[in-house]
Each structure stands twice: as C-alpha cells, then as structure tokens.
Amino acid sequence: MKHSLPKRENQLSLISRMRYFLLILLIIFSQATWAQSGAVQGTVIDSNGDPLPGVNVVIKGTTNGTVTDLDGKYILNAASDDILIYSFVGFMSQEIPVEGRSEINVTLADDTSDLEEFVVVGYGIQRKSDLTGSISSVKAEELTRLPVSDVTQSLQGRVSGVQITSNSGAPGSGATVRIRGVGTLNNSDPLFVVDGMLLDNIDFLNPNDVESMEVLKDASATAIYGSRGANGVIIVTTRQGDFDTETRISVDAYTGVQQVARQIDLVNGRQFAELANELEQNVGNQPIYNEGEFGEGTNWQDQIFRTAPVNNVTLGASGGNQNTSFNLSVNYFDQKGVVKESEFERLTIRLNNQYKLTDAVTFGHNFSFIYNNQQNEPGVVGNAYRAYPIFDPINEDGDYTNTSPVGNPAAQFEYNSNNRNHSYRGVGNFFADVKFLKDFTFRTNLGLDLAFRDGKSFTPVYFVSPTQQNLENSVSVSNGRSRNILWENTVNYNTEWDDHRLNLLGGITTQSFYTESLSGSRRNLPGEDPSLWYLSAGDQTSQTNANTAGDWSMLSFLFRANYTFRDKFLVTGTFRRDGSSRFGRENRFGNFPSIALGYRLIEEGFMQDQTVFSDLKIRGSWGIIGNDKIAFYEGRPVVTGNQNAVFGQNEELLYGATLTRLANPFIQWEETVTSNFGLEFGMLDDRLIGEFDYYYRRTNDILVGVPIPAYVGASNNPVVNAASVENRGIDVTLNWRDNKGDFNYNLGIVASTVNNEVLDIGEGNEAIFGGAVGISGLLGSRTVVGESIGHYFGYKTAGVFQNEEQLNNTPTRGPEVPGDLIFEDTNGDGVVNNNDRVILGSPIPDLIFGFNMGFDFRGIDFSADFNGTLGNEIYNAKKQVRFNTYNFETSFLDRWTGEGTSTTEPRVTNGGHNYEVSDRFIEDGSFLRLRNVQVGYTFPAATLEKIRVQNFRLYVSGTNLFTISKYSGYTPEIGGGNVLGTGYDSGIYPIARTINVGVSANF
Structure with a gap:
C-alpha cells in the first residue's frame, strides 16, 4: 500500500529567514549615497601613443573610480582637491592632483620590472622574482566561474602538478586533491591554510570570499609546514578591506539549471526480456517472459533524474577609516540535486577586520560562520541501474510495483528520503602584529575551527515486496563535534642594504585537535508524525548507541632564511622540527630541513641587449618533509567492549572486552625526500610566460600493516614503518597574453x-590487495614492489570459447563451456589459476592537462576552460556485480549466442566464471571535458557613472557542457576512496551539466 508521509516543515528554518535578511541587505546597500563633485575626463595612452583600455582611475584614499574604455577614455566625478591614481598591470602608476581641471590626459610608462609582484608563501609574502620554490597562483576571477560548493574544484585544469577529481555529483560533495601523485599508502590529502589557519579541508569556503589560492608543490615551498606539508600545501587568502577608503558594496549572484550530462546505455523492456530468457536457457531453465508483450518499458534513470536549480548570491561590503578596515560578506548557496530528494544549502557569513592601535601595532581577525543543511538521496542510483525495465513504477492499483530483486526506486523516494544533516562551523583566526626595533615584526596568531554536526533519519512502516519492506518504523540520530585550535608565534626580520636582501623567520607553533561522535537509534515509534521522531518515543528494548572520540596534538619549531644578492642569486633555507602525539615517546619528534637555490640569468650583463627574453630564471631545491596523517589509534592499543558471553552454572551474562588492535610504540614519521629543478621564463615582453619543473619525490618509512598469526587474537595487523614509494614527473605551465588594439586575448596550457x-612494502607483505571483489572473492587492486599503487590486477581475456574443440585444446580455469571467456594462461603452465593474474591497468593517469582561452573586446568577454587526463583506466564495478538477474547494459546485446557470433562479449550469465576480476570490466578513463565556458558584457563606465554604479557585468556560463570519453558510465571522473583501491565505479552520483545566468556589480 502506498503511504504518503508528512514532511518536516522547513519554511521557518534558519535558511529561509536568511533569504529575507539578504533581500533587506540588498535594499539597504542599493540606497548608498554618493558625494556630489565635478566631472573630470581624459585619455590614457602608452609611451607609443596608443590608447590603453582597462586602466584603473581611482580617487586616492577611496574606492571611487572607473576604468578607461577601449579608446583609453574615462570620465569620473572628482573634487578639486582630489588626487587621481592611474594604474595598469605592466605600467608605472601615476598620482595626479585634479586642481580644478576638467580634463586630464595621461601617458603611462612601461614597468619592465616584476620585482614588486608578490606572492603568498608560508608565513608571509615574497617577491615573485625571489622565489626558489615551485608555487602556482590562481586569482579570484579564475575561481568564481564555476557553480561549485567546494572551491578546490575550481582548480581543475588550472594548476600543473595538481589533479582534482570530483568525489560525486551530489550536492555539497567535495573533491579529491592530489599534488604530484600519491606519495603514501595512507592519507594523501594536502594541507590547506586559510588566512594562517591550518585545516584538512576548505569545503566551507565561499568562492567569492577568496582573493587568491597558492599551490605549494616542492620542498622549498612546503618545508616550512614540516610534517603537515608532505602531500603539498594550498594557501588560501581571503578578501580584505583597505584602510582609509570609502565603503564599497558588491553583489555577485547567479541562477542556473542542472541536468545529467549523459545516461548509461541500458536495454529496453523487449531487449531485457530477450536477454533474461536467454539467461534462463543458459542455466537449463525454461524462458519466463513472452518477449512480444514488451516494448520500450520504463527507463528508470528518467524516474530518478530531474532538471534541478542552483542559486548563489553574495553581498559584500568593504572599506575602512584611518584606523580600521573591514570586509563583510554574506553568501547563500542553494543546490538541488539532479537525483530527486537530494539538496544542499549553505549560509556563510565572513567578517575580516584589521585595527591599527598605533603605527607599530595592528591586530585583527578573519572569521567565518557556516551553516549547512543537506539531504542525501536514498541510494537509488544503483537500483535505477539494475531495476527491470519491464516494470512500471506504479501498478494499476496505485501502489508501488514489486520490482524485486532490487528495490523500486520510486518507493525509495517515498519511504527512505526522510534524512537531514545539519552542521554549524566557525573557522578563523585572531592575530596581532607588532613592529619593533627597526626591521623586526612579531606576530601571534590564534586559529580556531569549531564544528558541530547533527543528523536524523526516519523510516516508516511499509511493504512493497518481500525484499523491500520495513515492519517496524525507526529513527536514528547522530551528533558530532570537533575542535581544532592553533597558536603560532613568529618573529620576522626583513632588511635591505646595497645589493642584498635578507629575510629571517623564526617561530613556535602548537596545534591540538579533538573529535567526538554520538549516535543512537530506536524502533517501533507510536506514530509517523515528525513530532515523534525522537529516540525517547521508541521502544527501549530496541535501543542501540555508539560513542567514539579521538585527539592529537603537535608542537613545532620553525626557521627560514631568504637571501637575495643583486636580484640575481637566490638562497632559501628552511628547518622545522615537529612533535606529534600520534607517535610514541621514542619517536615523537622529527626534523625536516630544505635548501633551495635560484639564479636569475636575466640580470646578467650578456642578457641586457637581447630582445627575446624578458625574464629567465633557473632554480633547484631539495628537502625532507614528514607525514603523520595516520589514524588516531595506529600507535595505541585498541580495546573493544560489548564482547559479552554467558558463563557459569547459572548461565549469567558477563560483560567483557578484548584487545582488537596491538600497539606499536616505535612507529615514527613517514619521510618524503623531494628534489625539484625548475626553469621560469618570460619572452616577447612577457607576452609568453612559462615554467618547467622536473620533480622527484620518495616517501620512506610508510606505515603499513604487517600480518600476524591469527592466534594472537587481534583483528587488525599492527602497523610498522616499512614501505617506500616514489613519484617523478614534469610540470609545464605556458601562458600567452597579447592585445591588438581593442582586442585582448589569452591562451594557457598546464600539463x-x-x-x-x-619501492618497498616491508617484510611479510608480498602484496597489498584492495578494491572490488571478484566472484571467487579475489580483490581487484594490488600494490606491489615495482608497480604503481593500487593498480588493477586480474585475468587477461583472449576471446570467447566458440566450441567444445577449442575448449578441449585451451587451458581452462574450470568449469567453462562454449560462450564463456577465455582467460590467458600467462605463465604457460597449461592451467589457468590465480597465478595467471596480471596487471590490467592503473587509475593513475600518465598525463594530467588543462588549457584555457579568453578574450575581451569593447566590453564583451569570453573564456573557456578544458581539462582532462590520458593513460588511466576505470574499473566498471557496477557491471561486474551480478548476484541475481539485473538489467543489462547494451553491451550485452553483442553477447555470444553461438559459434562465431561474438569474440568479446560472453554468453549471458549471472555470476560465475565470466564475472571474475578481468579486463572485461576495464575501460579507458582518458577524457577531455569542456569544464566551463562563459560570455559576459561589462557596461561602459560612462553609462554607469550616471547611475552611480562603478561596475556592472552580466554573464552566461555553462559547466561540463561536453565530455569526450570512451567510458560507458556517467562520468570518467572517479574520485575518493582509499588510495589502495581507487578508480572503481560502483554507481557514482552523476556530475551535472549546468547553465547559469549571473550578474556582478560594485557600488
């Protein structure tokens, strides 16, 4: 019988109320008034007399200003005593007083020096020309093009050496980040640093709050973070206000629609009946369907997918007076999923303030409050893939149809979608800077990351089929909290004399982390109204609960020296000593040094008269970085309770506990030794800029489990420092920028x-297996010395047995019949067994690449970003798992039905020989995707002046518009999972194609 459940009322939720709050803020912001002044106009040209479009013309001490049009002309309201600042990238800025004039024409001189361009590095900033490390920077305008909830996804195809893979297309899902490969068998995630706060993820960030992201890749760049930087570092700088500037209001908003980019090719109703009958005949049964009764049938993918909206709005205000600066933003992100009953809402409020107590003392804070509301779809993607197309969702009686052997996806939406997860998070830091003596600065930084999570799910009583029913209703509740506290104290010495520049940094930091979770459930509630969805309403005898916790802490000492001589010779030395509670007292501390050298050839005398190179630098680095990203309990014994038994004459229930994990107090840091050689160049007046890097990473003393005898009684193998892994490769970045009059364009490539x-796994570990399971219980991923981590391992096929004669003359695994797959006898011993399994491919790409292009012409701008991989494979695990008769992919239509009919697709069966781990399920994972394309129009400054608007831009964008790939699944991007078993598609939530319309404006 069909049930119609009451849904929880959310109209008065915090998110709903904030919608009205945002609308009120927008109205208030739009009423900002502007001082009256006279009009100043003019033309800005370069030293050749050509007009310069896009030059910033700003009134000094304010944010009021405009930009020159395509003819270099501008118009701006300014008072007689104002000073105008003219600035443009690649040219020297000028400050010119108005002095009552109504027309001011300006010529900007070329700025051929890049010495004043700064980039963010660990614990500070540094001249780009002085860098000795491999660092890639991505600016704000490149990060806000994509409608994503996780800002790391915006890095796809933008940074060399970085692979970003979406874990899922579900709303609010994150991404897997790998910087220069997988360097450990454990956690390979990078460190994230947001305004100085060290974090494990940045999924809470509003992309519009980000000013820039720097990716630190080699030891020279990451060693200052010691053990935290073993897998690379991503530094995020958020937007700040400016002292002594008027308040500036900004609005960024878009709305869009999402659709599934492609569906999996599944058979229709008639084809299913044909294949199902044939399957029955292949096992000696009679056909069960009249094939003529069925037509197209039900496409279950159409039943679960929908066109879904996505909306995003950010309101911001920034400015400051002589002693205070601020940047305030409020963001609301709302994404409905392309699978029904899935959605994600996020409210983010960020406030960044700085305060000047004196010329020598500044303090401030960067803080975000984040509220998330998420609903997860009830696991229908796999059932929609397997459900019979001969069934309708609803039968003639109006009840849900029995679609056994899998659940009816439509009924799942009705009965299994009452779940909500909420989280509250506060992330930020409080800091103070004190300048003392002549060249010293002391900074103290207190970082906080406090998170609270709660979830609730309710399942009613229902009956659809014997395999899809629930006889007692139930409610499950979970709560969790975590606390991450960082305190850093550093001293910086920065000085210049004659041809020398010297920067010294020293400090001490401490960080602690604590997490705890509590969950419980009860069955048999007295009703189904949401007011009863609480544990106390359920049957006490059905109660279950769980409570876990973990903690760790770290103490670190750090030092760095940067020295530059004559802008030509560069030296960077770094040392960090980390102590982690994750290790025993014997090996708690680790030392992590690095050294880097750079040589700017462009400063040599013999380079001064040439006109090809505008910049040329070589650099090299070496260093050791640690890794302590292991589970809390790896170095500690674990005792598990509830090991109860009945003993004695009175048969009493005795409560017990047992040791389930042995401790190894002698485990120590994983150490990654990294070397890097790089070449940076600029050519043709910096129109072409490029970087080439060769890197080598070797991680030693990787923690792995060592097998122990079963009689010991521990369920898990104790860990030891045993394995070694190396990664090596080349990173390439090329960017071309040029202008032809009014037409400016750019091209970029990363690869x-x-x-x-x-290199080593350790004594007793000949191989480590993981991944999907074959029909005989053999795992499909293997890690072994001499090969890549987590490669696919199974049988290589050599066609399909056509007849008994071929079967009798070919080595078999048994018991095969004509129509079954031929597994190669790879070792030539005349028998096919486990020893004949071979490497079938790897989920690790040989090449990761991306390229982008764009132009602007008289207010019109266009950009396109592509990304892709080459040389990786995907394991189609959903096709392999057949423990019953399920629907079929259309590839089954090419199956063997008799001698000569097929040499690739075997006869139709469920399970058995043809579903062993083999190359039958390996598919090419290479792809090329149009990640984003955007077209916008910025209204002329002269028009906007009349309505007192500084900037107004409209745009249309498309995300994931097309993907060129041979893979048969929803997407070739298969992220997440353990590093020992990645690349398995067991039914991933599809990634959506999105079309957006947006607006950005400044007042």
Whole structure:
C-alpha cells in the first residue's frame, strides 16, 4: 500500500529567514549615497601613443573610480582637491592632483620590472622574482566561474602538478586533491591554510570570499609546514578591506539549471526480456517472459533524474577609516540535486577586520560562520541501474510495483528520503602584529575551527515486496563535534642594504585537535508524525548507541632564511622540527630541513641587449618533509567492549572486552625526500610566460600493516614503518597574453606527467590487495614492489570459447563451456589459476592537462576552460556485480549466442566464471571535458557613472557542457576512496551539466 508521509516543515528554518535578511541587505546597500563633485575626463595612452583600455582611475584614499574604455577614455566625478591614481598591470602608476581641471590626459610608462609582484608563501609574502620554490597562483576571477560548493574544484585544469577529481555529483560533495601523485599508502590529502589557519579541508569556503589560492608543490615551498606539508600545501587568502577608503558594496549572484550530462546505455523492456530468457536457457531453465508483450518499458534513470536549480548570491561590503578596515560578506548557496530528494544549502557569513592601535601595532581577525543543511538521496542510483525495465513504477492499483530483486526506486523516494544533516562551523583566526626595533615584526596568531554536526533519519512502516519492506518504523540520530585550535608565534626580520636582501623567520607553533561522535537509534515509534521522531518515543528494548572520540596534538619549531644578492642569486633555507602525539615517546619528534637555490640569468650583463627574453630564471631545491596523517589509534592499543558471553552454572551474562588492535610504540614519521629543478621564463615582453619543473619525490618509512598469526587474537595487523614509494614527473605551465588594439586575448596550457612506483612494502607483505571483489572473492587492486599503487590486477581475456574443440585444446580455469571467456594462461603452465593474474591497468593517469582561452573586446568577454587526463583506466564495478538477474547494459546485446557470433562479449550469465576480476570490466578513463565556458558584457563606465554604479557585468556560463570519453558510465571522473583501491565505479552520483545566468556589480 502506498503511504504518503508528512514532511518536516522547513519554511521557518534558519535558511529561509536568511533569504529575507539578504533581500533587506540588498535594499539597504542599493540606497548608498554618493558625494556630489565635478566631472573630470581624459585619455590614457602608452609611451607609443596608443590608447590603453582597462586602466584603473581611482580617487586616492577611496574606492571611487572607473576604468578607461577601449579608446583609453574615462570620465569620473572628482573634487578639486582630489588626487587621481592611474594604474595598469605592466605600467608605472601615476598620482595626479585634479586642481580644478576638467580634463586630464595621461601617458603611462612601461614597468619592465616584476620585482614588486608578490606572492603568498608560508608565513608571509615574497617577491615573485625571489622565489626558489615551485608555487602556482590562481586569482579570484579564475575561481568564481564555476557553480561549485567546494572551491578546490575550481582548480581543475588550472594548476600543473595538481589533479582534482570530483568525489560525486551530489550536492555539497567535495573533491579529491592530489599534488604530484600519491606519495603514501595512507592519507594523501594536502594541507590547506586559510588566512594562517591550518585545516584538512576548505569545503566551507565561499568562492567569492577568496582573493587568491597558492599551490605549494616542492620542498622549498612546503618545508616550512614540516610534517603537515608532505602531500603539498594550498594557501588560501581571503578578501580584505583597505584602510582609509570609502565603503564599497558588491553583489555577485547567479541562477542556473542542472541536468545529467549523459545516461548509461541500458536495454529496453523487449531487449531485457530477450536477454533474461536467454539467461534462463543458459542455466537449463525454461524462458519466463513472452518477449512480444514488451516494448520500450520504463527507463528508470528518467524516474530518478530531474532538471534541478542552483542559486548563489553574495553581498559584500568593504572599506575602512584611518584606523580600521573591514570586509563583510554574506553568501547563500542553494543546490538541488539532479537525483530527486537530494539538496544542499549553505549560509556563510565572513567578517575580516584589521585595527591599527598605533603605527607599530595592528591586530585583527578573519572569521567565518557556516551553516549547512543537506539531504542525501536514498541510494537509488544503483537500483535505477539494475531495476527491470519491464516494470512500471506504479501498478494499476496505485501502489508501488514489486520490482524485486532490487528495490523500486520510486518507493525509495517515498519511504527512505526522510534524512537531514545539519552542521554549524566557525573557522578563523585572531592575530596581532607588532613592529619593533627597526626591521623586526612579531606576530601571534590564534586559529580556531569549531564544528558541530547533527543528523536524523526516519523510516516508516511499509511493504512493497518481500525484499523491500520495513515492519517496524525507526529513527536514528547522530551528533558530532570537533575542535581544532592553533597558536603560532613568529618573529620576522626583513632588511635591505646595497645589493642584498635578507629575510629571517623564526617561530613556535602548537596545534591540538579533538573529535567526538554520538549516535543512537530506536524502533517501533507510536506514530509517523515528525513530532515523534525522537529516540525517547521508541521502544527501549530496541535501543542501540555508539560513542567514539579521538585527539592529537603537535608542537613545532620553525626557521627560514631568504637571501637575495643583486636580484640575481637566490638562497632559501628552511628547518622545522615537529612533535606529534600520534607517535610514541621514542619517536615523537622529527626534523625536516630544505635548501633551495635560484639564479636569475636575466640580470646578467650578456642578457641586457637581447630582445627575446624578458625574464629567465633557473632554480633547484631539495628537502625532507614528514607525514603523520595516520589514524588516531595506529600507535595505541585498541580495546573493544560489548564482547559479552554467558558463563557459569547459572548461565549469567558477563560483560567483557578484548584487545582488537596491538600497539606499536616505535612507529615514527613517514619521510618524503623531494628534489625539484625548475626553469621560469618570460619572452616577447612577457607576452609568453612559462615554467618547467622536473620533480622527484620518495616517501620512506610508510606505515603499513604487517600480518600476524591469527592466534594472537587481534583483528587488525599492527602497523610498522616499512614501505617506500616514489613519484617523478614534469610540470609545464605556458601562458600567452597579447592585445591588438581593442582586442585582448589569452591562451594557457598546464600539463603534468606522473610516474608512480612502489619501492618497498616491508617484510611479510608480498602484496597489498584492495578494491572490488571478484566472484571467487579475489580483490581487484594490488600494490606491489615495482608497480604503481593500487593498480588493477586480474585475468587477461583472449576471446570467447566458440566450441567444445577449442575448449578441449585451451587451458581452462574450470568449469567453462562454449560462450564463456577465455582467460590467458600467462605463465604457460597449461592451467589457468590465480597465478595467471596480471596487471590490467592503473587509475593513475600518465598525463594530467588543462588549457584555457579568453578574450575581451569593447566590453564583451569570453573564456573557456578544458581539462582532462590520458593513460588511466576505470574499473566498471557496477557491471561486474551480478548476484541475481539485473538489467543489462547494451553491451550485452553483442553477447555470444553461438559459434562465431561474438569474440568479446560472453554468453549471458549471472555470476560465475565470466564475472571474475578481468579486463572485461576495464575501460579507458582518458577524457577531455569542456569544464566551463562563459560570455559576459561589462557596461561602459560612462553609462554607469550616471547611475552611480562603478561596475556592472552580466554573464552566461555553462559547466561540463561536453565530455569526450570512451567510458560507458556517467562520468570518467572517479574520485575518493582509499588510495589502495581507487578508480572503481560502483554507481557514482552523476556530475551535472549546468547553465547559469549571473550578474556582478560594485557600488
């Protein structure tokens, strides 16, 4: 019988109320008034007399200003005593007083020096020309093009050496980030640093709050973070206000629609009946369907997918007076999923303030409050893939149809979608800077990351079929909290004399982390109204609960020296000593040094008269970085309770506990030794800029489990420092920028190679297996010395047995019949067994690449971003798992039905020989995707002046518009999972194609 459940009322939720709050803020912001002044106009040209479009013309001490049009002309309201600042990238800025004039024409001189361009590095900033490390920077305008909830997804195809893979297309899902390959068998995620706060993820960030993201890749760049930087570092700088500037209001908003980019090719109703009958005949049964009764049938993918909206709005205000600066933003992100009953809402409020107590003392804070509301779809993607197309969702009686052997996806939406997860998070830091003596600065930084999570799900009583029913209703509740506290104190010495520049940094930091979770459930509630969805309403005898916790802490000492001589010779030395509670007292501390050298050839005398190179630098680095990203309990014994038994004459229930994990107090840091050689160049007046890097990473003393005898009684193998892994490859970045009068254009390419190899696993570990399970219980991923981590391992097929004669003359695994797959006898011993399994491919790409292009012409701008991989494979695990008769992919239509009919697709069966781990399920994972394309129009400054608007832009964008790939699944992007078993598609939530319309404006 069909049930119609009451849904929880959310109209008065915090998110709903904030919608009205945002609308009120927008109205208030739009009423900002502007001082009256006279009009100043003019033309800005370069030293050749050509007009310069896009020059910023700003009234000094304010944010009021405009930009020159395509003819270099501008018009601006300014008072007689104002000073105008003219600035443009690649040219020297000028400050010119108005002095009552109504026309001011300006010539900007070329700025051929890049010495004043700064980039963010660990614990500070540094001249780009002085960098000795491999650092890539991505600015704000490149990060806000994509409608994503996780800002790391915006890095796809933008940074060499970085692979970003979406874990899922579900609303609010994150991404897997790998910087220069997989360097450990454990956690390979990078460190994230947001305004100085060290974090494990940045999924809470509003992309519009980000000013820039720097990716630190080699030891020279990451060693200052010691053990935290073993897998690379991503530094995020958020937007700040300016002292002594008027308040500036900004609005960024878009709305869009999402659709599934492609569906999996599944058979229709008639084809299913044909294949199902044939399957029955192949096992000696009679056909069960009249094939003529069925037509197209039900496409279950159409039943679960929908066109879904996505909306995003950010309101911001920034400015400051002589002693205070501020940047305030409020963001609301709302994404409905392309699978029904899935959605994600996020409210983010960020406030960044700085305060000047004196010329020598400044303090401030960067803080965000984040509220998330998420609903997860009830696991229908796999059932929609397997459900019979001969069934309708609803039968003639109006009840849900029995679609056994899998659940009816439509009924799942009705009965299994009452779940909500909420989270509250506060992330930020409080800091103070004190300048003392002549060249010293002391900074103290207190970082906080406090998170609270709660979830609730309710399942009613229902009956659809014997395999899809629930006889007692139930409610499950979970709560969790975590606390991450960082305190850093550093001293910086920065000085210049004659041809020398010297920067010294020293400090001490401490960080602690604590997490705890509590969950419980009860059954048999007295009703189904949401007011009863609480544990106390359920049957006490059905109660279950769980409570876990973990903690760790770290103490670190750090030092760095940067020295530059004559803008030509560069030296960077770094040392960090980390102590982690994750290790025993014997090996708690680790030392992590690095050294880097750079040589700017462009400063040599013999380079001064040439006109090809505008910049040329070589650099090299070496260093050791640690890794302590292991589970809390790896170095500690674990005792598990509830090991109860009945003993004695009175048969009493005795409560017990047992040791389930042995401790190893002697485990120590994983150490990654990294070397890097790089070449940076600029050519043709910096129209072409490029970087080439060769890197080598070797991680030693990787923690792995060592097998122990079963009689010991521990369920898990104790860990030891045993394995070694190396990664080596080349990173390439090329960017071309030029202008032809009113037409400005750019082209960019990034590409990276990755060669991953396991050098050692440790005594007693001939191989580590993981991944999907074959029909005989053999796992499909293997990690072994001499090969890449987590490669696919199974049988290589050599066609399909056509007849008994071929079967009798070919080595078999048994018991095969004509129509079954031929597994190669790879070792030539005349028998096919486990020893004949071979490497079938790897989920690690040989090449990661991306390229982008764009132009602007008289207010019109266009940009396109592509990304892709080459040389990786995907394991189609959903096709392999057949423990019953399920629907079929259309590839089954090419199956063997008799001698000569097929040499690739075997006869139709469920399970058995043809579903062993083999190359039958390996598919090419290479792809090329149009990640984003955007077209916008910025209204002329002269028009906007009349309505007192500084900037107004409209745009249309498309995301994931097309993907060129041979893979048969929803997407070739298969992220997440353990590093020992990645690349398996067991039914991933599809990634959506999105079309957006947006607006950005400044007042």
